[in-house]
Amino acid sequence: MIDKAKYWLLVSITFTYALIFIGGFVRVTDSGLGCPDWPKCFDKWYPPLNSDEIPENFQNHYKNYNYNCVEGENCKEFDIKKAWIEYLNRLFSAVTGIVMFIAVFYLFKLRSNYKTSFYLGASALVLTGVEGLIGKYVVTSHLDGSMITIHLLIALVIISLLIISYLTIKWSNLDKYSEYNFSQIYIIKWIFALLITGIVLGTQVRENIENLLPLSAIGPFKYIHSFLGIGTLMLTGILWNKINHEESKINTRNQIKWLLNIFILQIALGYFMVFSGLPPSIKLIHMWLASIGLGIVIYILTDIKLSKNV
Ligand code: HEM
Numbered sequence: 001m002i003d004k005a006k007y008w009l010l011v012s013i014t015f016t017y018a019l020i021f022i023g024g025f026v027r028v029t030d031s032g033l034g035c036p037d038w039p040k041c042f043d044k045w046y047p048p049l050n051s052d053e054i055p056e057n058f059q060n061h062y063k064n065y066n067y068n069c070v071e072g073e074n075c076k077e078f079d080i081k082k083a084w085i086e087y088l089n090r091l092f093s094a095v096t097g098i099v100m101f102i103a104v105f106y107l108f109k110l111r112s113n114y115k116t117s118f119y120l121g122a123s124a125l126v127l128t129g130v131e132g133l134i135g136k137y138v139v140t141s142h143l144d145g146s147m148i149t150i151h152l153l154i155a156l157v158i159i160s161l162l163i164i165s166y167l168t169i170k171w172s173n174l175d176k177y178s179e180y181n182f183s184q185i186y187i188i189k190w191i192f193a194l195l196i197t198g199i200v201l202g203t204q205v206r207e208n209i210e211n212l213l214p215l216s217a218i219g220p221f222k223y224i225h226s227f228l229g230i231g232t233l234m235l236t237g238i239l240w241n242k243i244n245h246e247e248s249k250i251n252t253r254n255q256i257k258w259l260l261n262i263f264i265l266q267i268a269l270g271y272f273m274v275f276s277g278l279p280p281s282i283k284l285i286h287m288w289l290a291s292i293g294l295g296i297v298i299y300i301l302t303d304i305k306l307s308k309n310v
Pocket of ligand 1: 152195198199200202203205206207209222225226227228229230232233263266267268269270271273274283284286287290293
């Protein structure tokens, strides 16, 4: 039973990360209104198979009449690809919900011994339902920037809950717990704080770009966001140096190395994005790597929490 719960939690984590990527793909391909209604798509349970299935008056679904048209067609023809991208995103969300339900089912059976894991998993499942509803408002608000931000931030909370739930079971009978010293714990907590602030400011940079502000006019958010990124990298570098030079008995050495590499790549991508006209594919990877980085920090924080010396 424990193995099944662990397996399904791992599948839930993988699916949720895939969903964050697919959601980002919907955004950067501008397919968020590919299906203008929710949960149906042009009032059907499947997306249009060809242009005959698009209602004549489809423009009425949109505030901006030029939305979702095949380029150059002046809105006479609807771009069906976008409907399929958005619809597959919804289908994948539903499958992820089912996978998480199975994980919580096994956690429920284990709840007497693994109460914390069960409550964390169940909270992730409830939040996934809430996330589906917010997805509806993302569509009905015609992709309001702050709705997209809330949608992303909740996805990050869900992934964190799943990771902690999984590790709490996996490490419940570990032979050798990590031993962190005070300064290492202090640095990791600061990395967490800077990363969260950096992510929130990153979403503000994105909202400003969506509101068609030129990068030069975005001002402080942009600079604070990139400085925070550099600060996060520096702290991770200091931590890496410390665990290599101080005698340290921690199990998360590889994760810290990964974090260092991810932050280097993330900052390189950030500057590349700014200097190369914000290519959509880089926006997508930049957002997704941030979620992976956060997952690794949560992994390390859980290890700290479960280690005996705290
Ligand atoms: C640890 C380092 C960093 C992290 C974790 C991070 C994270 C993020 C996140 C989460 C977003 C919001 C994405 C979204 O809402 O879809 C974002 C947006 C952005 N970031 Fe970063 N970032 C980092 C460093 C940088 C750096 C150094 C720059 C360079 C100036 C940069 C430039 C941008 C830009 C231009 C956007 C808006 C992109 C868009 O419209 O999707 N970032 N960042």
